[in-house]
Amino acid sequence: MRKTVAALLVAALGLNTYQVHTSNAQSVPDLQIAAKISDPLGTNIYPNKSLSEKKQMMEFLGNFPEEVQHFDIKSYKDDELVRIAATNTTKYGIGPLKKLMKSIVVRPLTDQDGKTYDWPYYKIPKKDTEQYIQSLFGVTPKKVSKSYYENGAYYFPSWEAGGGNEDSPQIERMYAFGKGYYYVELTRYYIEAVNYDPKLWQSFGDFEHMPMEKWSKAIKDRIYVEKEGSWHAILKENVINGKKTWRLVEYNKGTKLTKTQITKYISKL
Numbered sequence: 107m108r109k110t111v112a113a114l115l116v117a118a119l120g121l122n123t124y125q126v127h128t129s130n131a132q133s134v135p136d137l138q139i140a141a142k143i144s145d146p147l148g149t150n151i152y153p154n155k156s157l158s159e160k161k162q163m164m165e166f167l168g169n170f171p172e173e174v175q176h177f178d179i180k181s182y183k184d185d186e187l188v189r190i191a192a193t194n195t196t197k198y199g200i201g202p203l204k205k206l207m208k209s210i211v212v213r214p215l216t217d218q219d220g221k222t223y224d225w226p227y228y229k230i231p232k233k234d235t236e237q238y239i240q241s242l243f244g245v246t247p248k249k250v251s252k253s254y255y256e257n258g259a260y261y262f263p264s265w266e267a268g269g270g271n272e273d274s275p276q277i278e279r280m281y282a283f284g285k286g287y288y289y290v291e292l293t294r295y296y297i298e299a300v301n302y303d304p305k306l307w308q309s310f311g312d313f314e315h316m317p318m319e320k321w322s323k324a325i326k327d328r329i330y331v332e333k334e335g336s337w338h339a340i341l342k343e344n345v346i347n348g349k350k351t352w353r354l355v356e357y358n359k360g361t362k363l364t365k366t367q368i369t370k371y372i373s374k375l
Contacts, residue, residue, distance in 0.1 A: 147289065147365050152280035157320070160277065163290075164315040166341075166352045167275040169194055169201060169242055172294055172334045175359040180374070184247035187239050188254040192262035196228060197269050203238055203262075206230050213261060216253075227261040235260040244342065244353040271297060273334060274314040286343040287355070287372050291362060294334040301328075335359050340371065 152160070170177070174190055194200035195207065207228045215225035232255075236246040247255075254260055279291040297314060299307055310325050340356040356371065363371070 147279070147281045147368075149281070150279045151282060152277055152290075155280070157317075160317055161312075161315050162350070163277060163280075163341075163352065164275055164317075165312075167277070167290075167292065167339065168272060168315055170275075170339075170354065170357060171198060171200075171270075171273055172296070174357065177354060177357040179243065179245070179355045184250045185254060187243060187245070187247050188235070188250055188260065190242070191235060191239055192254065192260075193265075195230070196262050197265040198272055199269065200272060201238055203230055203234060206234055207262075210264070211261070215263060226264040226266070228264060230260045230262055232258055232260060241351065242354055244344070272314050273297060274318070274331070276318055281368075283368055283372055285372075287375075288341045288343065289363065289368050290339045290341060291336070292339065293336045295331040296334050298330045298332070299328060300330060336362075338362050340368065 155163075170190070171194070173193055177186070191201070191203065195203040207230075209229040210226050211229055212224050213227045214222045216222045240246050250260075254262070274295045274297055275292050276295060277290055277292045281289045283289060306328065310322075310328075313321055313325050337357060337359050338361060339354065342353040342355050344351045344353060355375070
């Protein structure tokens with residue numbers, strides 16, 4: 107029944123599921139950088155970042171799980187922004203809105219075939235939703251469909267299949283391009299516990315947002331990881347009230363950009 111419900115939500119909202127095949131799972135990969143070679147993008151500044159800076163960037167990139175395969179700040183739909191916030195909140199428990207999942211209402215949900223079902227939705231305040239979206243993208247929605255917004259509130263469809271695990275965005279390279287813009291290359295890994303023990307898992311803390319080389323032997327011995335794919339991202343650094351924050355500008359799975367492409371893209375922002 108859970109698979110049926112999950113499939114329904116996927117079909118209705120255009121989401122992708124990711125299934126771990128533990129028989130094919132690999133041990134934690136070694137992300138040590140190989141011998142230094144000439145880098146056409148310039149200097150990879152990521153290795154010189156402090157551990158706290160690396161964790162902050164990984165936590166930010168944690169907001170864009172495997173479902174988010176493409177984003178471009180120059181070309182997006184408002185429903186796309188809300189869908190990311192909704193999936194993070196109801197499926198993964200990512201972000202500040204998870205604490206506001208209190209009020210449930212039944213609303214019609216229409217799938218891609220035009221079939222409509224009664225579905226439980228979480229009613230989330232407009233102000234909180236738009237603050238979260240602003241923190242991710244630097245913009246707020248202006249024109250959202252009734253699927254997500256009505257009468258001054260946002261509605262997030264409940265993920266009735268039981269949710270999912272946060273993945274681990276492992277950053278490999280980072281390059282500065284001036285005016286606060288950075289180009290990042292990363293690989294995302296799905297993580298699964300071996301013989302899941304809730305207390306033990308909790309004791310591991312927020313290791314998903316820690317570089318793999320910093321994971322303890324206890325963690326490595328009790329998990330499988332599976333590569334979801336490689337992404338590139340263009341990020342914008344902001345400083346608000348003395349605190350460094352990030353905004354997602356461009357994001358794509360399975361591609362890398364050249365220095366010329368990055369410079370040209372940023373010049374048009």
